[in-house]
Amino acid sequence: MRSLLGLITVVVAASLYLYTLSLYLPAGPRRPHPASSDREHVDTAESPDSTEGASRLKFPSDLEELRELAELLQFYKAENTGYVLLLFCSAYLYKQSFAIPGSSFLNILAGAIFGPYEGLVLACVLTTVGSTMCYLMSQAFGKQYIVNFFPDKVSTLQNKVEENKDCLFFFLLFLRFFPMTPNWFLNMSAPIVNIPITYFFCSVLIGLLPYNFICVQTGVMLSEVSSLDDLFSWQRLLQLLAIACVALLPSALIRRYSQRHLKLDVQSQNGVITEKKVQ
Incomplete structure (x- = not known):
């Protein structure tokens, strides 16, 4: 009961902080216009009111x-x-820490707002920090509830961790590149199955890099594309091809390593890890 109250307290405090932060929206920039008579009208039209924003x-x-x-x-x-x-960092950490779906939209938003380089750094850092905060909250408040709600999934993940303990870091990388279980569940169950926080932190930072890269680049294109003609130009198609190659290369290397060293006699059904039947 104490752990549940602690979790509720953290959620309420974080929600109030994020809501309060959104209320203090500053005034937007105003563009000068030569005609003073039209200035107020144009400024009102182009600069959204703080309450409306x-x-x-x-x-x-x-x-x-x-x-x-x-x-x-x-x-x-x-x-x-x-x-x-x-505001962006607070919202991102809020979603990641409490395992709220939809972080892909925020990765895309990072690319649209901050550009390809700053956006990628932000997405990688915030994903890693937010996932680690989810890990710590699960460790502090949620172990009993996660085991009670997902006993089979926790047991299966525990068995796989034990089987691959000699190369645990690469096993975690494989789970991030080829998720046989949802990332939100892996974040919450990692402390329960005795995954060290250092392995967890580094595997999230490296393992989700291709995914974050694709999302951020999508956001960059979203902010630059104004029509379908722009989207299907040769420049955009070549850019998409380059993004796909960059994202697939580390995945191919991890898959090749996993086939030789990891014990992965599992298959995924509706996001749940299940054992393959041996004939």
Whole structure:
């Protein structure tokens, strides 16, 4: 009971912090215009009101909401980079820490707002830190509940960890590159199956790099593409091909290593690890 109250306290405190942060949306930049008579009208039309802007700050659930949010944050980033960075990091860590689905949209948003390099660094760091916070909260508050809710999945993961303890780090990398179990479940169950936090931290940072790279590059293209003609240009197609090659190379290397060294006689069905039947 004490662990449940502790978890509820953490969730409520984090939610209040994020909500309070969204209320203090600063004034956006205003563009000067030569005609003073039209200035107020244009400024009002181009600069969203702080109250209206705050009401549009929500986690995106589709690409249209993602594009609108990206445009809003890009607008405020022009003069309030620190606030936008703090808000984005806080929202990302909130979703990762509490295993809320939809982090892929935030990775795309990172590319759209911060560009390909800063966006990738942010996505990798925030994914790793947020997953580690989920690990620590599960260790502190959730062990009993996770075992009670997912006994079979925890038991299967525990067996696989024991079988691959001699090359545990590469096993964790394999799980990130080729997820036989959802990332949110792996984050919460890692302390239960005795995965060291150092292995966990490094495997998330390296293992999710290709995924974060693809999402961030998608966000960069989303912010630059204005029509389908731009999307299907030769430049974009070559860029997509290069992104695919960069993302697939480490996956191929990990798969080749796993076939030789890891014990992976498992198959995935609806996100659940199940044993293969040996004939």
